[in-house]
Amino acid sequence: MSANDLVLGTHELPRRAGEMKKTRREIDAPADLGVEMIGVPEGSPIALDLVLQSAGEGILVTGTATARLLGSCVRCLASVAYDDSFTIDELYFYPGREAEEDDLYVVDEQIDLDPALREAVVLELPINPLCRPDCLGLCPICGRNRNDDPRHSHEDAPTDARWEALKALNLD
Ligand SMILES: [Zn+2]
Numbered sequence: 714m715s716a717n718d719l720v721l722g723t724h725e726l727p728r729r730a731g732e733m734k735k736t737r738r739e740i741d742a743p744a745d746l747g748v749e750m751i752g753v754p755e756g757s758p759i760a761l762d763l764v765l766q767s768a769g770e771g772i773l774v775t776g777t778a779t780a781r782l783l784g785s786c787v788r789c790l791a792s793v794a795y796d797d798s799f800t801i802d803e804l805y806f807y808p809g810r811e812a813e814e815d816d817l818y819v820v821d822e823q824i825d826l827d828p829a830l831r832e833a834v835v836l837e838l839p840i841n842p843l844c845r846p847d848c849l850g851l852c853p854i855c856g857r858n859r860n861d862d863p864r865h866s867h868e869d870a871p872t873d874a875r876w877e878a879l880k881a882l883n884l885d
């Protein structure tokens with residue numbers, strides 16, 4: 714496996730509008746496919762299930778990329794892992810068109826899926842992944858994981874002098 718697994722040849726696809734070619738392949742994830750708290754580990758498998766379609770001024774690539782995500786819960790830092798599918802939908806223009814920013818092109822009758830994969834995956838990833846929707850997070854005082862001990866509290870052992878001052882004012 715190499716980075717070239719992300720490059721698809723298109724010479725078998727006639728340039729007549731409507732012609733299509735299906736392709737399924739498993740690739741190794743490229744580096745840095747993710748956001749800060751979660752992503753697809755480099756080298757882990759990604760299943761691509763794609764349709765390449767001649768579409769007038771270029772080749773439309775649609776389909777899905779399925780991968781295992783690995784990350785950390787933003788509240789308690791426990792590891793988070795699950796499979797997800799991402800929708801790929803990109804038009805690669807044939808050469809000879811006036812280039813605009815972010816345009817993708819068919820180069821030497823090949824399509825480089827790397828930018829399409831990145832856009833599909835990175836835009837869909839949660840910025841704040843959670844180990845479970847109601848994760849209780851870490852105790853702000855001692856750092857203990859409150860999911861392990863939901864009733865954990867420090868009410869009996871105040872450690873902050875300001876609390877003592879407030880308590881002194883609360884005469885009963
Ligand atoms: Zn959590």
Ligand SMILES: [Zn+2]
Binds near residue numbers: 853855856
């Ligand atoms: Zn605590």
